[in-house]
Amino acid sequence: MSVTFRAWREGDEVAAAAAFGASDTPQANLDRLLLGPDAEDPWRRCLVAEIDGEVIGAAAVSEARLHPDRLWVYVEVAPDHRRQGTGSELVRRLREVASPSGVGALRARYTAGNEAAEGFAAALGLELVHRSRQVLVQPGALDVPTFGPTGPALEDLATGSVELSKLVVAFYDATHSSWDRSEMTLGRAQDLLLAPETGARGAIVLRDRPKPSGGTILAFAVSYDPPGLDPNDADATPTVPAPDDAPTQVLLGYDPELADARSRAAVRHLLAMLAARYPVQIEVDDAMTPLSAVIDDLLVIGSAEIVTETRFVASE
Numbered sequence: 011m012s013v014t015f016r017a018w019r020e021g022d023e024v025a026a027a028a029a030f031g032a033s034d035t036p037q038a039n040l041d042r043l044l045l046g047p048d049a050e051d052p053w054r055r056c057l058v059a060e061i062d063g064e065v066i067g068a069a070a071v072s073e074a075r076l077h078p079d080r081l082w083v084y085v086e087v088a089p090d091h092r093r094q095g096t097g098s099e100l101v102r103r104l105r106e107v108a109s110p111s112g113v114g115a116l117r118a119r120y121t122a123g124n125e126a127a128e129g130f131a132a133a134l135g136l137e138l139v140h141r142s143r144q145v146l147v148q149p150g151a152l153d154v155p156t157f158g159p160t161g162p163a164l165e166d167l168a169t170g171s172v173e174l175s176k177l178v179v180a181f182y183d184a185t186h187s188s189w190d191r192s193e194m195t196l197g198r199a200q201d202l203l204l205a206p207e208t209g210a211r212g213a214i215v216l217r218d219r220p221k222p223s224g225g226t227i228l229a230f231a232v233s234y235d236p237p238g239l240d241p242n243d244a245d246a247t248p249t250v251p252a253p254d255d256a257p258t259q260v261l262l263g264y265d266p267e268l269a270d271a272r273s274r275a276a277v278r279h280l281l282a283m284l285a286a287r288y289p290v291q292i293e294v295d296d297a298m299t300p301l302s303a304v305i306d307d308l309l310v311i312g313s314a315e316i317v318t319e320t321r322f323v324a325s326e
Contacts, residue, residue: 011061013096015103018047018056018068025065026058029088035121036318044070044084055107059087059096066091069100071116073109076198077190080117080324081109085130092126101134115325117190122319136323140189142295144317145305146257149289151313152282162228162276163220164283167213169204169232172196174213177227177265178203184266185297190324203261209235216280228276229264231284257289264300274300291317 026045033039045068048055052073059067067087074082083104085097105114118136120127157163167174179194182203186192204210213232217225262281264273277300284290294305308314 013066013099014060015057015100016060018045018058018070020047022058022065022068026068026086029065029067030086031089035124035127037119037121037320038086041084041119042086044072044082045086046070050110053110055104057100057103059100061091067096067100069097069104071104071107071109073111073113074117076192076194076202077117077186078111078193079113079191080115081113083116083118097130098133117322117324119320119322122321128321131323134325136325138321139324140296140322142293142320142322143305144291144319145294145309145314146289146291146317147281147285147305147308147314149285149287151285151308152278154282154286155279160219160223162279163217163225164280165215165217165221167215167230169206169210169213170200171213173227174215174230175199175204177230178232178263180266181230181263185263185295188297189322204232209259211235214280214283216276227265228268229262229273229280231263231280232261234259234261257291258284260284260290260292262292262301263298270300274303277301278304 023045030042033042044054045056046054049072052075054070054072056068056070058065065088067085069083069085071081071083074080083101085100087097105116108114116134116136118131120131122141155162175196178199179196182194182199183192202208204213210232211234213230215227215230218228219225262277262284264277266273268276281290281292281304292301292305294302296302305314309316
């Protein structure tokens with residue numbers, strides 16, 4: 011039986027779902043959304059592998075407005091047809107098609123512990139460039155600080171605030187600059203991370219002093235209706251409702267212009283307030299050095315636990 015290849019067409023989503031079965035990992039469940047018809051804005055090409063008219067695999071590459079230096083790539087092959095070269099051939103054929111931007115480097119991700127995905131990425135020449143963790147922080151994990159009338163101040167802030175949007179832009183770009191350059195804008199921050207349609211339901215900020223005294227934001231937290239959004243993939247949208255007792259999903263960030271010690275203290279204080287009585291789940295990238303340091307301390311003492319870990323791989 012020979013494998014044939016063709017472009018994705020209407021109805022393939024049903025055939026692919028039947029061939030692939032349930033997603034192996036939470037990350038694969040999200041990344042399957044990349045499969046679909048060819049498109050021009052953003053540019054995407056998708057191929058399907060068949061045997062005797064039955065779908066056995068699919069793969070897609072896509073430009074990303076937010077991360078212009080690499081193409082997203084996603085590949086999946088039916089369990090009974092893996093390790094036979096189908097996935098590699100799908101990627102080879104996709105790479106023969108030039109993207110409008112001329113970008114050829116690839117970017118992918120998988121859930122840690124998925125040995126098949128790790129081996130396939132290595133076979134494609136993709137190297138580990140980053141790690142991101144979803145971490146559950148237990149209630150009362152940190153002592154809640156007490157602030158004086160002229161010191162740091164906690165404030166509710168509308169997610170539509172220009173001040174907040176500017177800080178989210180700076181934070182996002184700063185924490186991606188070392189491993190996958192991003193081009194966040196005020197409009198994109200609103201549309202992809204802060205608008206009600208994203209699930210964002212509120213924000214609080216920690217200022218160095220009350221706003222009437224000229225206080226500036228040290229750290230911010232945006233809460234989402236479960237299951238929330240992945241800050242590393244702002245195009246992702248929640249698809250599965252979470253149970254009522256699910257922990258609050260939070261995007262926790264800080265002013266990247268602050269010294270590490272000061273931003274670490276700020277996120278620690280804000281996290282202590284967020285998790286004073288209820289659990290929270292936050293995304294922690296290795297590039298978020300101050301936040302990562304606080305979380306690592308909590309992991310050591312058992313006041314936090316890793317829910318999932320995502321590995322990002324890329325080519326140059």
